[in-house]
Amino acid sequence: MSVALASAATPETTRYEPLRVMIVDDSVVIRGLISRWIEAEPDMVVAASLRTGLDAVNHLERVKPDVALLDIEMPELDGISALPQLLAKQRNLVVIMASTLTRRNAEISFKALSLGAADYIPKPESTRETSAAEIFRHDLLQKVRTLGARVRRKAQPGAAPVAAPAVARAPAPVHHAAAAAPIVKRAFGLTVPRVLVIGSSTGGPQALMALVSDLGPVIDRVPVLITQHMPPTFTTILAEHLARASNRPAREAVDGEPVRAGRIYLAPGGRHMRVVKNGAGMDIALDDGPAVNFCKPAVDPLFISAIDVWQSAVLAVILTGMGSDGMRGGKEIVAAGGSVIAQDEASSVVWGMPGAAANAGICAAVLPLNQIASKVARVFAGERS
Structure with a gap:
């Protein structure tokens, strides 16, 4: 020993x-x-x-x-x-x-x-x-x-204790010591979304499975594209878990395949996923380019590419994760007339990615994980507040 x-x-x-x-x-x-x-x-x-x-x-x-x-x-x-x-x-x-x-x-x-x-x-x-x-x-x-x-x-003196991880639940969130400035929220875009794009990292697998399990009616209407910071093989397993959680088709995206409503497309580990126009439709485009925000796959390439295809009809969700990936893409989605929802700090394992978006003032809503699916459904139904 x-x-x-x-x-x-x-x-x-x-x-x-x-x-x-x-x-x-x-x-x-x-x-x-x-x-x-x-x-x-x-x-x-x-x-x-x-x-x-x-x-x-x-x-x-x-x-x-x-x-x-x-x-x-x-x-x-x-x-x-x-x-x-x-x-x-x-x-x-x-x-x-x-x-x-x-x-x-x-x-x-x-x-x-x-x-x-x-x-x-x-x-x-x-x-x-x-x-x-x-x-x-x-x-x-x-x-x-x-x-x-x-x-x-x-x-820290006087800090509340952090709860222990519970079986079959996400680990306790990582909190930040400094008091955060008030989050400024903006109005949702005026266009009814025609696609849902999601970015996540640390804590993301559990958050994604919880989210997609309640997104069935939305998935039936529009395509759902997800970038989770994760290596090859792991994304294969995650796609299988997402399919079971959502009871909808979910798999690692394949280069050149058409993007259709009713399906979940997951960026494969080690490759960035984008969406490109193909006549009246749209296809998946994978590339082996350099890491973005130290990540591959990265969220920003997916978010930015969605604007070229759907313009203002994009709804983005940024879930728990380290760093700030997704914030720049989220800014461009908002500038194009789309909307961004971020997971709140209390329900995030790490409030890096969603916190960066929230603090940048680009979010129309910052919500606990268990409230995001219902809000997404209402936005796709036409709610704008």
């Missing part, structure tokens, strides 16, 4: 103390690599480096990590088995699942999200490839830092 432990956190923590990260992976190479990355960051520290899920469960109360990076495939106790035990012992632990890009691991990662994992991150097949390792490093540090914000929120 290979176990490396840092000293336990003191009971009186402050928001200025570094995030304590527990690395759980049976690969000594991966543990060493991630440890070096974490220790190089001024706001993070390696609290423990462990080989198995059993080690993580046994040492959790001593280590007191804020964030756990949990591998899926490990001896003695794998990640998916260790996850509920870890959350039972430490209610507010932020768990990020890590796995290689296989269909089995993608399925397990989706299950982990439903059990309370905050997010997942795909591990490159080889860390010897510089570009793959750098993308992995960037994504990992971003997820640890952003999702760990809830720990700093909890550490």
Whole structure:
């Protein structure tokens, strides 16, 4: 057994103390690599480096990590088995699942999200490839830092405790410490929408499944196009989950296929999805261009392309996610006469993307996740307030 432990956190923590990260992976190479990355960051520290899920469960109360990076495939106790035990012992632990890009691991990662994992991150097949390792490093540090914000929120004097993730529900939202300025909302566009475009990232899979399960009548009338920040294989699984949740056809989009009402089109991992005119109709256009907003697929290319096809008859929904992807495209949709709805902070896992849109003053509504579907239906029925 290979176990490396840092000293336990003191009971009186402050928001200025570094995030304590527990690395759980049976690969000594991966543990060493991630440890070096974490220790190089001024706001993070390696609290423990462990080989198995059993080690993580046994040492959790001593280590007191804020964030756990949990591998899926490990001896003695794998990640998916260790996850509920870890959350039972430490209610507010932020768990990020890590796995290689296989269909089995993608399925397990989706299950982990439903059990309370905050997010997942795909591990490159080889860390010897510089570009793959750098993308992995960037994504990992971003997820640890952003999702760990809830720990700093909890550490503030007088802050309300963050609720523990519940089984089959999204993890507790990440809140921001600073008081936000009042959100300025604008009127909905005058044109009845003829397409629904959706962008999401961290927390998006669960949010999307909840949303599409209540969008049936809208999906029957118009096409629904979704960009979720997600790698290949994972998007294949997500499309299957969306089909079951909506009881409507949903799949990864195929380059050149026609866009029709009654279907959900999901941008495939690793490719941007756009819509282009084709005579009187419209087709899907996929491209392998550079990342946009550090993402591929990205939301902005989809949003902007929708304007060329549907002009002012576009309704965009921006769900939970890191960063600001979708805000620029949302601005252009509004400038063309369309409308934008954003998920509110309280129901978002990370209020990055929807928060950027809301704070930019481009949203006609900022709503809890469970109110978005009904609002969308009313907008497609002609409501303009």
